[in-house]
Amino acid sequence: DSGVTQTPKHLITATGQRVTLRCSPRSGDLSVYWYQQSLDQGLQFLIQYYNGEERAKGNILERFSAQQFPDLHSELNLSSLELGDSALYFCASRNKTEIGSEAFFGQGTRLTVV
Amino acid sequence: AQSVTQLDSQVPVFEEAPVELRCNYSSSVSVYLFWYVQYPNQGLQLLLKYLSGSTLVKGINGFEAEFNKSQTSFHLRKPSVHISDTAEYFCAVIPVWFGNEKLTFGTGTRLTIIP
Numbered sequence: 001d002s003g004v005t006q007t008p009k010h011l012i013t014a015t016g017q018r019v020t021l022r023c024s025p026r027s028g029d030l031s032v033y034w035y036q037q038s039l040d041q042g043l044q045f046l047i048q049y050y051n052g053e054e055r056a057k058g059n060i061l062e063r064f065s066a067q068q069f070p071d072l073h074s075e076l077n078l079s080s081l082e083l084g085d086s087a088l089y090f091c092a093s094r095n096k097t098e099i100g101s102e103a104f105f106g107q108g109t110r111l112t113v114v
Numbered sequence: 115a116q117s118v119t120q121l122d123s124q125v126p127v128f129e130e131a132p133v134e135l136r137c138n139y140s141s142s143v144s145v146y147l148f149w150y151v152q153y154p155n156q157g158l159q160l161l162l163k164y165l166s167g168s169t170l171v172k173g174i175n176g177f178e179a180e181f182n183k184s185q186t187s188f189h190l191r192k193p194s195v196h197i198s199d200t201a202e203y204f205c206a207v208i209p210v211w212f213g214n215e216k217l218t219f220g221t222g223t224r225l226t227i228i229p
Contacts, residue, residue, distance in 0.1 A: 100165035105157040
């Protein structure tokens with residue numbers, strides 16, 4: 001158990017809909033990362049937050065947004081969903097103050113858009 | 115910016131044979147290096163990491179990796195693989211510079227063990 005919790009584990013929704021994926025980081029970790037993993041694109045970095053502030057942005061579509069709340073949990077919002085958004089979405093957390101600390105990953109949310 | 119290249123997308127290996135999974139990186143600043151493993155239907159978990167010091171680092175499950183600064187490589191090795199090593203392996207880097215936390219992954223290498 002990595003200590004990172006992602007909900008839901010599975011999500012099936014229709015095209016055009018909006019979903020919210022939730023991530024609770026490890027206790028004390030201020031950094032949260034979101035990644036998208038699909039068969040054809042591999043593990044793509046989406047966005048990173050540190051203590052509520054956006055710190056780095058990757059290949060995140062404009063239809064996607066994220067935030068980190070004061071209690072440090074994070075949500076990834078995906079709207080106007082398309083078939084191609086079907087993927088495994090991972091959240092990871094990291095203790096930035098610990099030198100060379102690794103990121104700990106959740107089990108992922110598998111999103112299927114039909 | 116950093117980038118990570120894993121040239122081998124798939125590596126089939128016979129059981130009990132040795133294996134090497136290759137990773138090369140590019141960065142204008144010093145980086146920390148990581149290898150993660152993803153078993154089927156699971157999240158990523160850390161195998162090992164290189165921060166500084168000895169260039170040979172040992173990880174879990176009998177894996178080790180060697181950091182080569184001149185070749186900007188961090189190849190993963192295991193002297194004798196088992197069926198349970200079947201998984202996808204990802205190399206990753208993060209800048210040492212405290213202000214930049216972007217964790218960049220390679221595209222992954224799928225290791226298949228042949229009985």
